[in-house]
Amino acid sequence: MNCPECDAKIKIPDDASVGEIISCPDCGSDFEIASKNGSVCELKHAEKVGEDWGE
């Protein structure tokens, strides 16, 4: 599918799951897989790293 930001081609691995983060190889934007139906994925902008993120 194409990057919602720069329209470059983004390859989503077959085993990628909802909630995983995909980066555009061209513009570097991060997207979260919001839904997946077979090979059709819906992407949304990934959350930025928060101050309380971590283990």
Added chain:
Amino acid sequence: MPKVCIVFDRVRVEEKMLEEKAIELGHDTKMIDAKITQISTESKKNNFDFGDVVIERCVSYFRGLHFTACLEFLDVPVVNKFEVANNCGNKMLTSLLLKKHNVPTPKTYFAFSSEAALEILDKEGYPLVIKPIIGSWGRGVMPLKDRDTADAIVEVRELSDGPLDRIYYLQEMVKRPPRDIRAIAVGGNVIAAMYRTSRGFKTNIALGAEPISCEITKELEDLCIKASQAVGGGILGIDIMEDEKHGLVVHEINNTVEFKGLAKVAKRNIPKEMIEYAVTSAIR
């Protein structure tokens, strides 16, 4: 077979490993995104499908903590418990509990204003390490080597003026080899440990530290069991330093432990141990 639910807000390698292992062990397994889940005071357990036990794995500490509170309100068994998440997510609470339970831990000073923090530094001498009481991956952990550095850090905190910036956590700089130890305790059993070596001051795997297998000695095991009990047990990542003067000291305990680095060098299967513990604890 009990149904296992993994609550996430971002699927990392660890969440995928847990999901795969739960399925492999024969559990009906469900992944739930905390970001799109809505709960109210009127909610009932049977309004949701949280399965028989939830493993809370949010990368955002506050999101995970508050989601856990909601799960406990619904009487859904969850690992880790709210109390444990609260104890481990706040470094000040962790330090107090470790000391209270006679677990060796670095000497740590607490102050509740910038003036009092600077007074401690002037009285105890430099260097001390300043840490945010909530935060991970080594962010905001800095050695304060002199008064000029301390003044600069205090000024930055006063400008940012977050509610937790007024709580100062100052820890002795432990003389140690350029590494620390990360151990994983699951239900009070120490299942894996590694050295995290680094050329810099911080030894977080997230910052590029190298994982090297570490033998679980009796001393290390006993220390981790005591540390785990001090914060309430569960699935924990325990960080230990090798103090030249005092031996092993626990300096941090992590509630939503990341283990992809340790999984590379561990002899036991970490996700398997975690799933089995969660299921067993839910049945009890």
